[in-house]
Amino acid sequence: MSEPVDVAPKPHVAHEVHHEELGFWRKYVFSTDHKVIGIQYSVTGLLFLLFGFCLMMLMRWQLAYPGVPLPLIGSLLGEARMPGGTMLPEFYNELGAMHGTIMVFLGVVPLAVGGFGNFVVPLQIGAPDMAFPKLNMLSYWSLFLGGITMLGSFFVPGGAAQSGWTSYTPLSVIAGTGQTWWLIGMIFLITSSLLGALNFITTIIQLRAKGLTFMRFPFFVWAQFVTAFLLLLAFPPLEAAGVMQLMDRVAGTNFFLPSGLVVSGQALTNVGGGNPLLWQHLFWFLAHPEVYVLILPGMGIVAEIIANNTRKPLWGYRSMVYSLIFVGFMSFIVWAHHMFMTGMGTTMAAFFQTTTMIISIPSVVILTALIISLWGGSIRFNTPMLFAVAFLPMFGIGGLTGLPLGLNIADIPLHDTYYVIAHFHYVVAPGTIFALMAGIYYWYPKATGRKMNETLGKIHFVGSLVCMNAIFMPMFIIGLAGVSRRLFDAGAAYAFAQPTMHWNVVSSWGAWTLAIFQIPFIFNFFWSIRKGEKVGDNPWQATTIEWSAPSPPPHGNFVHAPQAYRGPYEYSVPGAGKDFVPQYEA
Amino acid sequence: MRGTRNRLWLAGGLVAVLGWPSVAVAAATVTGTVTFAGKPPALKPLAMDAEIVCHKKHGSKPAPNEALVLGNGNTMAHIMVWVSKGLPAGKTWPAPKDPVVLDQDGCVYKPHVMGIMVGQTYRILNSDGILHNIHTLPKINTAFNRGQPATVKEMTTTFPKPEAIFQVKCDVHPWMSAYISVFTHPFFSVTSTDGKFTISGLDAGSYEITAWHEKLGTQTASVTVTGNETKAQDFKFAVPAK
Numbered sequence: 001m002s003e004p005v006d007v008a009p010k011p012h013v014a015h016e017v018h019h020e021e022l023g024f025w026r027k028y029v030f031s032t033d034h035k036v037i038g039i040q041y042s043v044t045g046l047l048f049l050l051f052g053f054c055l056m057m058l059m060r061w062q063l064a065y066p067g068v069p070l071p072l073i074g075s076l077l078g079e080a081r082m083p084g085g086t087m088l089p090e091f092y093n094e095l096g097a098m099h100g101t102i103m104v105f106l107g108v109v110p111l112a113v114g115g116f117g118n119f120v121v122p123l124q125i126g127a128p129d130m131a132f133p134k135l136n137m138l139s140y141w142s143l144f145l146g147g148i149t150m151l152g153s154f155f156v157p158g159g160a161a162q163s164g165w166t167s168y169t170p171l172s173v174i175a176g177t178g179q180t181w182w183l184i185g186m187i188f189l190i191t192s193s194l195l196g197a198l199n200f201i202t203t204i205i206q207l208r209a210k211g212l213t214f215m216r217f218p219f220f221v222w223a224q225f226v227t228a229f230l231l232l233l234a235f236p237p238l239e240a241a242g243v244m245q246l247m248d249r250v251a252g253t254n255f256f257l258p259s260g261l262v263v264s265g266q267a268l269t270n271v272g273g274g275n276p277l278l279w280q281h282l283f284w285f286l287a288h289p290e291v292y293v294l295i296l297p298g299m300g301i302v303a304e305i306i307a308n309n310t311r312k313p314l315w316g317y318r319s320m321v322y323s324l325i326f327v328g329f330m331s332f333i334v335w336a337h338h339m340f341m342t343g344m345g346t347t348m349a350a351f352f353q354t355t356t357m358i359i360s361i362p363s364v365v366i367l368t369a370l371i372i373s374l375w376g377g378s379i380r381f382n383t384p385m386l387f388a389v390a391f392l393p394m395f396g397i398g399g400l401t402g403l404p405l406g407l408n409i410a411d412i413p414l415h416d417t418y419y420v421i422a423h424f425h426y427v428v429a430p431g432t433i434f435a436l437m438a439g440i441y442y443w444y445p446k447a448t449g450r451k452m453n454e455t456l457g458k459i460h461f462v463g464s465l466v467c468m469n470a471i472f473m474p475m476f477i478i479g480l481a482g483v484s485r486r487l488f489d490a491g492a493a494y495a496f497a498q499p500t501m502h503w504n505v506v507s508s509w510g511a512w513t514l515a516i517f518q519i520p521f522i523f524n525f526f527w528s529i530r531k532g533e534k535v536g537d538n539p540w541q542a543t544t545i546e547w548s549a550p551s552p553p554p555h556g557n558f559v560h561a562p563q564a565y566r567g568p569y570e571y572s573v574p575g576a577g578k579d580f581v582p583q584y585e586a
Numbered sequence: 587m588r589g590t591r592n593r594l595w596l597a598g599g600l601v602a603v604l605g606w607p608s609v610a611v612a613a614a615t616v617t618g619t620v621t622f623a624g625k626p627p628a629l630k631p632l633a634m635d636a637e638i639v640c641h642k643k644h645g646s647k648p649a650p651n652e653a654l655v656l657g658n659g660n661t662m663a664h665i666m667v668w669v670s671k672g673l674p675a676g677k678t679w680p681a682p683k684d685p686v687v688l689d690q691d692g693c694v695y696k697p698h699v700m701g702i703m704v705g706q707t708y709r710i711l712n713s714d715g716i717l718h719n720i721h722t723l724p725k726i727n728t729a730f731n732r733g734q735p736a737t738v739k740e741m742t743t744t745f746p747k748p749e750a751i752f753q754v755k756c757d758v759h760p761w762m763s764a765y766i767s768v769f770t771h772p773f774f775s776v777t778s779t780d781g782k783f784t785i786s787g788l789d790a791g792s793y794e795i796t797a798w799h800e801k802l803g804t805q806t807a808s809v810t811v812t813g814n815e816t817k818a819q820d821f822k823f824a825v826p827a828k
Contacts, residue, residue: 067737083741089733264721264755489735493717
């Protein structure tokens with residue numbers, strides 16, 4: 001790894017460059033400052049997470065009490081969707097497709113990559129801003145347009161997309177107008193991610209502080225670095241596929257429509273020659289790396305917080321970094337394990353089973369290193385640490401229950417059941433979202449100069465931990481009983497599903513209670529901006545470079561250009577005067 | 587003077603009373619019977635044992651196939667008969683306020699064939715109390731494809747454009763099938779098992795009358811009516827020779 005050039009601005013230079021007073025619009029709305037953009041991404045992501053969560057709560061009513069009118073809210077949603085307050089299957093499909101789309105592409109990715117990446121990465125590498133600030137602004141506004149398009153699709157005739165967040169063809173090609181809006185929205189979102197990825201890669205390579213070699217990167221920077229490569233290389237196929245599906249829908253092309261397609265008993269004319277499976281390949285070529293886009297930033301956050309709160313260096317930092325790179329590489333050759341149901345044949349299945357088993361090894365290495373890092377630590381159980389520690393078993397459950405899905409013979413009976421929902425949500429909900437919550441509590445003082453309230457934080461944590469498990473653990477039981485994951489009535493029409501119906505009630509009440517436990521967080525988030533405990537630049541006694549900047553950091557970030565003198569986790573160094581030696585102190 | 591005035595009123599009233607029917611009732615009727623010629627084919631009954639609620643409604647036996655329903659003397663039900671040509675151009679007829687009702691009862695659409703006017707309310711009932719899915723397959727109007735869960739007893743829609751007969755089906759119960767045609771005028775009729783149809787309210791003139799069966803195709807006939815006469819026009823369908 002070569003020694004980077006010192007490109008961080010000298011204090012007087014920064015002062016000259018950033019002296020200009022900006023108006024409200026350029027400072028807070030069309031800002032090019034990475035911190036403002038990071039906060040814009042974060043707030044947007046949190047709002048969409050809340051919206052996606054609300055869609056899910058509506059679905060949970062239908063699953064717990066199929067066919068029963070939803071009191072109060074049901075009648076407000078209109079006769080076309082909920083006549084008399086009873087949910088129609090088409091509306092359930094809308095909710096399902098849009099919940100998945102919004103949570104993944106408008107909630108977690110903007111928060112984990114756009115939010116934390118933008119706010120933290122330049123600070124952690126000692127950079128004054130991102131390499132391409134205007135591109136950064138464009139990236140956010142592209143996401144914003146994508147979000148508006150997705151929201152707007154609820155109001156078009158026939159409602160929003162109903163073909164699932166995977167938009168499998170040919171169903172999605174013949175679906176209603178909402179699907180066209182979904183595709184246009186996705187093109188905006190993908191463009192946003194591509195621009196962001198270019199910016200992150202360039203920034204991390206070119207703008208790191210003097211002395212900050214690659215092996216001195218905080219693990220979070222590594223996680224964002226690998227994530228940016230995943231976005232850059234995996235999203236273009238989906239962007240192309242999205243344009244192709246759009247063409248199939250509006251321009252009469254047949255990329256995904258096969259010959260002899262019969263819909264509702266009627267043979268479609270003027271279609272043929274396309275391949276529906278092509279969409280699945282292109283979609284999953286993105287969407288499996290996307291799983292790692294969702295999880296790697298979370299792992300990065302958790303690593304920072306565990307090292308800081310155990311007051312120990314991360315155990316096996318190098319092996320974690322190599323595992324991270326290996327995961328990134330392998331994530332491009334496992335996609336078809338999502339497609340065992342297509343009957344791909346034993347040779348192809350054997351290949352993808354093998355790669356899937358292999359990719360679990362580096363994931364386990366990272367998780368194990370994080371667990372071992374706890375050993376012998378003088379652990380501070382503050383709110384970020386509680387969320388970070390809870391991430392480990394939650395992600396562990398999600399990861400381990402994924403192994404049977406990576407094997408053809410086990411996947412086929414499990415694939416279309418609630419088991420998959422439980423597995424994936426353990427990875428992303430109590431997994432990634434817990435990590436993101438940990439990150440919010442951890443870096444909030446850097447963004448605002450104040451800490452969030454600890455008591456409210458702990459109420460938020462305990463309630464969320466219990467409720468998340470109450471939601472998703474029953475889904476393993478329901479799934480193992482063979483209940484399909486896409487039934488709008490949770491299987492009420494089927495005799496074999498009857499013994500599982502009460503688990504849906506447990507799951508739904510878990511979801512609604514989880515909503516109640518987010519109230520302390522929302523209150524805490526806003527209340528602490530003005531009333532939270534005031535803190536200095538480094539309230540957690542942390543070692544990484546972002547804590548050398550003022551809280552909140554000014555435009556240009558650092559008073560003096562920082563320099564890295566050592567690795568990122570020099571905690572409890574024998575002979576040192578204090579239990580942490582920041583990497584920015586000579 | 588008063589007597590003369592009374593006589594004038596009386597004469598005017600008589601003229602009005604005698605003349606009124608000739609204006610208001612000057613509407614002709616075309617009626618007839620549709621029959622099936624030849625030996626009726628044996629059609630496969632509808633097995634519904636996959637849907638226990640409907641299976642029981644049919645006495646736990648397969649339900650009769652609705653594609654060919656014959657009465658005494660091989661009279662044919664489910665024949666749509668309508669005026670296909672000859673109506674005055676530019677004339678419009680208001681859609682009735684009463685809806686056309688389609689019920690789902692025993693996993694069978696009732697009625698099996700129906701006509702509706704543009705803008706008239708199409709009321710869809712679910713007497714079965716199970717999940718159905720109403721899926722219209724028009725070429726001109728927008729398809730209506732909506733699930734009707736057990737607890738949703740009624741849904742409504744309209745068709746904004748005239749359209750020749752198209753199918754209505756249930757994606758949950760593939761044997762369920764009905765047909766509907768959307769007209770700009772009220773001159774249509776569907777036969778019941780007695781095979782009879784009646785189209786009334788026609789002005790004097792020459793018309794083309796079309797009769798349609800879902801498997802046996804269409805037949806047309808030319809009819810000329812005058813005044814308020816009733817003209818008979820029968821149709822006879824047969825399985826085409828191979």
